[in-house]
Amino acid sequence: MGSVETQVATDSQSQEVTDGFHLVIDALKINGIDTIFGLPGIPITDFARKAQAEGMRVISFRHEQNAGNAAAIAGFMTQKPGICLTVSAPGFLNGLTALTNATTNCFPMILISGSSEREIVDLQQGDYEEMDQLAIAKPLCKAAFRVLHAEDIGVGIARAIRAAVSGRPGGVYLDLPAKLFGQTVEAQVGKNSLIKVVDPAPRQIPAPDAVQRALDLLKGAKRPLILLGKGAAYAQADEDIRALVERTGIPYLPMSMAKGLLPDTHDQSAAAARSFVLPGADVVLLIGARLNWLLSHGKGKTWGGKDHKAWGGQKFIQIDISPQEMDSNVRIDAPLVGDIGSCVGALLAGIGSGWAKPPADWLGAIEERKSKNLAKMAETLAKNPVPMNFHSALNVVRDIVKANPDAVLVNEGANALDFTRSIVDMYKPRKRLDVGTWGIMGIGMGFAVGAAVVGRDPVIAIEGDSAFGFSGMEVETICRYNLPVCIVIMNNNGVYGGTDKNPTGGPDVAPTVFVKGARYDKMMEAFGGVGVNATTPAELRRAMEEAIRSRKPTLINAVIDETAGTESGRITSLNPQSAKKK
Numbered sequence: 146m147g148s149v150e151t152q153v154a155t156d157s158q159s160q161e162v163t164d165g166f167h168l169v170i171d172a173l174k175i176n177g178i179d180t181i182f183g184l185p186g187i188p189i190t191d192f193a194r195k196a197q198a199e200g201m202r203v204i205s206f207r208h209e210q211n212a213g214n215a216a217a218i219a220g221f222m223t224q225k226p227g228i229c230l231t232v233s234a235p236g237f238l239n240g241l242t243a244l245t246n247a248t249t250n251c252f253p254m255i256l257i258s259g260s261s262e263r264e265i266v267d268l269q270q271g272d273y274e275e276m277d278q279l280a281i282a283k284p285l286c287k288a289a290f291r292v293l294h295a296e297d298i299g300v301g302i303a304r305a306i307r308a309a310v311s312g313r314p315g316g317v318y319l320d321l322p323a324k325l326f327g328q329t330v331e332a333q334v335g336k337n338s339l340i341k342v343v344d345p346a347p348r349q350i351p352a353p354d355a356v357q358r359a360l361d362l363l364k365g366a367k368r369p370l371i372l373l374g375k376g377a378a379y380a381q382a383d384e385d386i387r388a389l390v391e392r393t394g395i396p397y398l399p400m401s402m403a404k405g406l407l408p409d410t411h412d413q414s415a416a417a418a419r420s421f422v423l424p425g426a427d428v429v430l431l432i433g434a435r436l437n438w439l440l441s442h443g444k445g446k447t448w449g450g451k452d453h454k455a456w457g458g459q460k461f462i463q464i465d466i467s468p469q470e471m472d473s474n475v476r477i478d479a480p481l482v483g484d485i486g487s488c489v490g491a492l493l494a495g496i497g498s499g500w501a502k503p504p505a506d507w508l509g510a511i512e513e514r515k516s517k518n519l520a521k522m523a524e525t526l527a528k529n530p531v532p533m534n535f536h537s538a539l540n541v542v543r544d545i546v547k548a549n550p551d552a553v554l555v556n557e558g559a560n561a562l563d564f565t566r567s568i569v570d571m572y573k574p575r576k577r578l579d580v581g582t583w584g585i586m587g588i589g590m591g592f593a594v595g596a597a598v599v600g601r602d603p604v605i606a607i608e609g610d611s612a613f614g615f616s617g618m619e620v621e622t623i624c625r626y627n628l629p630v631c632i633v634i635m636n637n638n639g640v641y642g643g644t645d646k647n648p649t650g651g652p653d654v655a656p657t658v659f660v661k662g663a664r665y666d667k668m669m670e671a672f673g674g675v676g677v678n679a680t681t682p683a684e685l686r687r688a689m690e691e692a693i694r695s696r697k698p699t700l701i702n703a704v705i706d707e708t709a710g711t712e713s714g715r716i717t718s719l720n721p722q723s724a725k726k727k
C-alpha cells in the first residue's frame with residue numbers, strides 16, 4: 146500500500162484504493178478468520194506475506210496436503226472453516242486430497258488456490274501451472290467458487306464460509322486467479338463490498354411431530370442403544386448430549402472421534418461390549434453418526450442379521466442435519482432432521498423427569514460382557530514382553546492421557562490406530578483426532594500442527610511407522626513453530642509389520658517391509674527437536690512425561706516387535722482374497 150498512499154498524498158483528485166490482496170485478507174478477518182495454513186509460491190507468496198503483515202497467523206508447511214489436513218481439523222475443532230492456501234495446479238491438487246477428506250468427514254474447510262491466466266487455461270495454450278482447477282474441484286467438495294473481480298471478493302468469501310459451515314459442514318474450493326490479487330478498487334467501494342456473514346450456521350429446529358415420533362420409539366424400546374458419532378462431537382452440544390444419555394440411562398457407544406464426548410470410563414459406555422450391543426439392541430438412536438462401513442451399513446452379522454446383507458431387525462432413530470442421510474443404508478423409522486443441539490434439546494424437553502430406565506436385564510447383560518472385556522484388557526496390559534508390543538507401549542500412552550486429559554490425541558496407522566482406539570481412554574470431547582470416515586493415512590502431522598495452532602493443549606500423535614511416512618517431513622514445521630507436539634512412532638519395521646519375505650528370493654525386500662531398526666528420532670533432532678529411542682515401556686513413559694512437561698517438539702521412536710499386530714489391524718476382512726492358491 147506504500148506507493149498507493151504516496152499517490153493519494155500527492156494527488157488530491159485521486160481516491161484511496163485497495164486491491165485484491167487486501168480485500169481477501171479483510172474479508173477473512175471481518176468473519177473472524179485469523180489463521181491460514183498453506184505453502185507459499187506463485188501466485189500467492191505476496192498474499193501470504195501481506196496476510197501475516199495484517200496480523201493473521203500464517204503457518205507454512207512442507208507439503209500442501211498437510212496444510213490442508215491442518216485446516217480441516219482446525220475446522221472440526223472450532224466450527225470455523227479452516228483455511229488452506231496453495232499455489233496453482235500441482236499445489237492445488239496436493240491440497241485437494243485434504244479438501245475431499247474434509248468433505249467426506251463433514252469438516253468445514255476452505256481451500257484457496259491461486260490459478261493461472263483464465264484465457265490461456267481455457268484455450269489450453271500451455272500456461273505455467275495450467276489447470277482448470279474449478280472444474281476439477283467441483284465433484285470433489287461441497288461447493289466450488291471462482292472470483293474474477295475484486296468487487297466480488299466479499300461475496301466469494303461469504304459464499305465459501307456459508308457453504309463450509311451451514312447444514313452438513315464440508316470442504317469448499319475458492320479459486321483466485323493471479324490477476325485478481327493486483328486489481329484495484331476505491332478503498333471505500335472495496336470496504337462496502339465486504340460481507341460479515343450473519344449466522345453462518347443457522348440452527349435447524351426439528352419438527353415437533355418428528356421429535357414425538359422419536360420419543361415414542363425410544364420409549365417402547367426394550368434394549369435401547371445410543372450411538373455417538375463425530376457429528377455429535379463437532380456440534381459442541383456436550384452438556385445436552387451428556388444429559389440425554391444420563392437422564393435416559395441408555396447405554397451408548399462412541400464412534401472413534403466421539404470418544405471422550407462423555408468420559409470413556411463412564412458407567413453407561415458400552416464401548417467394551419461393542420460386538421454384544423450392536424446385534425443385541427432393538428432401538429438405536431444415532432446422533433451424528435452415519436450407517437456407513439464403520440457401522441457395517443446398519444445390517445449384516447454385526448447387527449445380528451443372518452448374512453452380510455440381512456437386516457438385524459433394529460429400529461433406528463437418526464439425528465442428522467442432512468435429510469438425505471436418512472434411509473441411505475437401512476430404513477430409518479424415526480428421522481430427526483436438524484442440528485444436533487436443537488434435536489437433543491427437543492428430546493430432553495420431551496423426556497422430562499419421569500423417564501424409565503432401560504430394563505435391568507439389558508443393562509446387566511451389557512455390564513457382564515463389558516467387565517469381562519475390561520478384565521481381559523487389564524490382563525493383557527499388565528504384561529511386559531520384550532521387545533515391546535502395541536499393548537505394553539499403549540499402556541503407557543493410556544496412563545499419560547489419563548494424567549493429561551486436555552491433551553489432544555492424533556492417531557493413524559493400522560494396528561497403531563486400532564489398538565490405540567480401544568486401549569487409550571479419552572476423557573474430554575474433541576480430543577481424539579484420527580483417520581475418520583475414509584481410513585485415510587497421512588493426516589498425522591497436519592492434524593498435529595492444526596490442533597496445536599488452534600488449541601492451547603499439548604498434542605500427542607500416535608503413529609504407525611508407515612502412516613508417519615506420509616507427512617513426516619512436517620517435523621520441521623513442528624520445530625519451526627516450536628509446537629508442543631509429542632510424536633510416538635510405533636516402529637515395527639513396515640506396513641502392518643516387518644516380517645514379510647520376498648518369495649522370489651530376489652534382492653528387493655517385500656512390498657510391506659521398511660529399513661529395519663530405522664531411527665525416526667534422528668529426524669526430529671535434525672531440526673532441533675528432542676529425539677528419543679525407546680525400547681521399554683519405562684523409557685517411553687519417561688520420554689512422554691518429559692515431552693508433556695517441557696512442551697518441546699519431541700519424537701519418540703518406540704521399538705515394537707516386528708511380529709506384533711495383524712494385517713490391516715481389525716479390518717483384515719476388507720482385503721480381497723485370491724482364488725488361486727500357489
Ligand code: FYN
Binds near residue numbers: 439522563580713
Ligand atoms: C473397546 N473394546 C474394549 C475397550 N474398548 N475392550 C476392553 N476395554 C476397552 N476399553 C473392545 C470392543 O468391545 C471390541 O471387542 C474391540 O475392543 C474393538 O473395539 P472397537 O475398536 O470399538 O471395535 P471394532 O470392531 O474395531 O470397530 C469397528 C470399526 C473400527 C470399523 C468402527 O475398527 C474402526 O473405526 N476402524 C477404522 C479402521 C481404519 O480406518 N483403519 C485405517 C486403515 S488401515 P468385541 O466387542 O469383542 O468385538 C489399512 O490397512
Ligand code: ADP
Binds near residue numbers: 379
Ligand atoms: P462417525 O464416523 O463418527 O460415525 P460420521 O462422520 O459418519 O460420524 O457422521 C457425522 C454425521 O453428523 C454426518 O451425517 C453429518 O451430517 C452430521 N452432522 C455434522 N454436524 C452436525 C450438526 N451440527 N448437527 C446435526 N448433524 C450434524
Ligand code: MG
Binds near residue numbers: 610611635638640
Ligand atoms: Mg508398522
